[in-house]
């Protein structure tokens with residue numbers, strides 16, 4: 801299935817000069833959504849790992865479905881002030897600004913093998929901050945996976961030692 805036809809390009813959103821890759825057409829198409837999850841699961845199924853870490857908000861959609869499909873737990877990483885227990889935080893920059901993510905201090909146990917999942921890999925800032933949160937907790941990131949990779953932004957440069965698995969590459 802040609803998944804790119806379910807991704808809509810929105811120029812100048814949320815800022816001038818950004819081409820926003822809108823996944824909502826893919827999500828509302830049952831076959832395309834299912835095909836995305838099945839294809840990603842196929843790529844990840846032979847990796848030895850314990851748990852998926854995914855960030856708010858679009859990361860939850862895919863992270864949740866993949867956790868179910870691969871029979872693994874899910875750690876939700878959230879924007880500040882949303883998680884109810886004690887948190888660790890990371891500030892970072894992304895394609896269109898600055899942000900901060902938080903994870904519960906007891907979400908990852910020492911030595912746990914983690915796959916980071918997000919919908920879009922753009923500059924890699926979000927993925928790097930997720931990795932820092934996992935490593936601060938004593939976990940090990942064994943792979944990072946994405947529905948969409950924007951290779952023209954060179955995200956692999958700052959993630960040079962990581963195994964990166966993307967389904968759709970621009």
Ligand SMILES: O=P(O)(O)OC[C@H]1O[C@H](OP(=O)(O)OP(=O)(O)O)[C@H](O)[C@@H]1O
Nearest residue numbers: 856857858894895921922923924925926
């Ligand atoms: O590689 P980067 O340059 O860091 O960009 C990628 C991130 O940007 C988007 O998240 P956003 O913070 O816009 O949040 P959302 O999922 O809540 O829309 C996207 O879902 C990724 O998490």
Ligand SMILES: Nc1ncnc2[nH]cnc12
Nearest residue numbers: 819820821822895920922
């Ligand atoms: N160009 C883009 N489209 C959609 N999500 C993004 N997250 C960061 N950059 C993005």
